[in-house]
Amino acid sequence: MRQSRRHFLTGLCGCGVLCGSGGLAWAGGGSLPSLLAPAYRPSDSDERGLWMQMEKAEQDLRNSNLRIHDPALNKYLTDLTCEIVGNYCPDVRVYVVRTPYFNASMAPNGMMQIWSGLLLRCRNEAQLAAVIGHEAGHFLRQHGLQQFRSIKSKTALMNVLALPLAVVGGSAAVQLGQLAMIATMFSYSREHEREADQFGLQLLEERGYQPSEASAIWRQLVAERDASFAARGKKTPSEPLIFATHPQSAERMETLAAAAAGITKPGRQYSAGPDRFAAVMKPHRGAFLEDQVKLNDFGGTLYLIDSLKDDGWPGELGYYRGEVYRRRGDPGDLQQAISHYRTALAFPDAPAVTHRSLGYALIKTGDKEAGRQALRQYLALTPDATDRAMVEFSLQ
Ligand SMILES: [Zn+2]
Numbered sequence: 001m002r003q004s005r006r007h008f009l010t011g012l013c014g015c016g017v018l019c020g021s022g023g024l025a026w027a028g029g030g031s032l033p034s035l036l037a038p039a040y041r042p043s044d045s046d047e048r049g050l051w052m053q054m055e056k057a058e059q060d061l062r063n064s065n066l067r068i069h070d071p072a073l074n075k076y077l078t079d080l081t082c083e084i085v086g087n088y089c090p091d092v093r094v095y096v097v098r099t100p101y102f103n104a105s106m107a108p109n110g111m112m113q114i115w116s117g118l119l120l121r122c123r124n125e126a127q128l129a130a131v132i133g134h135e136a137g138h139f140l141r142q143h144g145l146q147q148f149r150s151i152k153s154k155t156a157l158m159n160v161l162a163l164p165l166a167v168v169g170g171s172a173a174v175q176l177g178q179l180a181m182i183a184t185m186f187s188y189s190r191e192h193e194r195e196a197d198q199f200g201l202q203l204l205e206e207r208g209y210q211p212s213e214a215s216a217i218w219r220q221l222v223a224e225r226d227a228s229f230a231a232r233g234k235k236t237p238s239e240p241l242i243f244a245t246h247p248q249s250a251e252r253m254e255t256l257a258a259a260a261a262g263i264t265k266p267g268r269q270y271s272a273g274p275d276r277f278a279a280v281m282k283p284h285r286g287a288f289l290e291d292q293v294k295l296n297d298f299g300g301t302l303y304l305i306d307s308l309k310d311d312g313w314p315g316e317l318g319y320y321r322g323e324v325y326r327r328r329g330d331p332g333d334l335q336q337a338i339s340h341y342r343t344a345l346a347f348p349d350a351p352a353v354t355h356r357s358l359g360y361a362l363i364k365t366g367d368k369e370a371g372r373q374a375l376r377q378y379l380a381l382t383p384d385a386t387d388r389a390m391v392e393f394s395l396q
Contacts, residue, residue, distance in 0.1 A: 035140040038087045054109040068096040076280045085136050100291040106135040108144045120288040125273025126213035137199030143192040205263045210270040215256035224303045231299025289320045318344025319354040352381040
């Protein structure tokens with residue numbers, strides 16, 4: 001899965017006239033780069049072939065087991081994307097993919113993927129808007145097409161693009177691999193990345209979001225990466241894989257922060273975005289955290305859980321904190337897990353499974369009666385538990 005830790009980005013199209021009609025302007029100063037026209041269609045055979053493959057890939061994505069169908073989440077992301085891209089709204093389609101890595105991508109035909117791991121890591125709507133604006137930048141500036149045209153062996157590329165056709169109905173892992181592979185074919189140059197960042201920042205400012213949130217998300221990712229390596233007793237490599245397709249993360253963070261300061265207008269009110277982000281995420285955060293915990297990234301996951309604690313769901317976070325320790329299983333971890341489960345259960349939002357985890361952990365440490373009591377509590381709270389038979393067996 002290492003390659004899927006990259007922030008895969010695609011984005012191909014082609015036209016070339018300045019299109020200010022979408023309410024999109026350019027903050028980079030100097031001459032304005034051209035944007036593709038709304039409702040753009042491919043203009044030559046190369047591009048038509050590319051779009052055709054992307055449309056087939058999109059069909060696979062539409063039917064993928066990994067797709068999250070929740071109408072509220074999909075509507076929110078589609079509406080937000082439309083607010084950000086303005087007149088280009090009909091050209092972009094958003095798909096939410098359930099996978100715990102930080103990633104978003106935009107295909108040449110306007111197919112946009114947002115991965116659940118990215119949603120889990122956005123601290124507010126402004127950060128999500130920064131990512132969408134960045135992807136929009138790749139799309140509207142036709143970075144993917146430029147990249148495609150610079151690739152010498154187009155035949156090889158087209159063969160790879162054809163691969164998803166063979167895996168309709170394949171396993172989730174295979175599907176994910178295919179989607180990731182398409183995206184990696186278009187790793188962008190630093191120039192393209194900087195341009196997309198600048199573009200995203202401009203959109204952020206225009207829409208009244210706090211521009212500094214664009215650099216904040218990178219600061220968080222760098223801190224998570226450091227925590228992940230520190231927990232494994234390793235020094236952070238100078239440029240880990242997660243950032244392999246992007247400019248040096250620290251440099252990017254600093255460039256974005258400086259650009260945000262430059263773009264911020266004195267006296268204008270900016271915000272981190274409306275509370276609707278937290279409301280839409282609420283029904284999903286447990287599942288997203290569950291996926292994250294299963295990565296067995298001890299330091300990174302604890303960092304992430306800590307970074308979420310200001311959002312006010314101490315019971316749920318406490319349960320997952322316990323799970324992180326339980327899964328690592330180093331000496332003393334089970335006691336730590338028990339302690340976190342107990343802390344979590346003091347809050348009304350602790351999920352019922354906290355009792356189950358606590359019960360099994362207590363039994364394992366020899367406190368059998370307290371463990372059984374916790375398991376009985378779990379069964380009492382979840383009459384429809386799918387693992388009821390197994391838990392009842394443990395109680396005998
Ligand atoms: Zn990018």
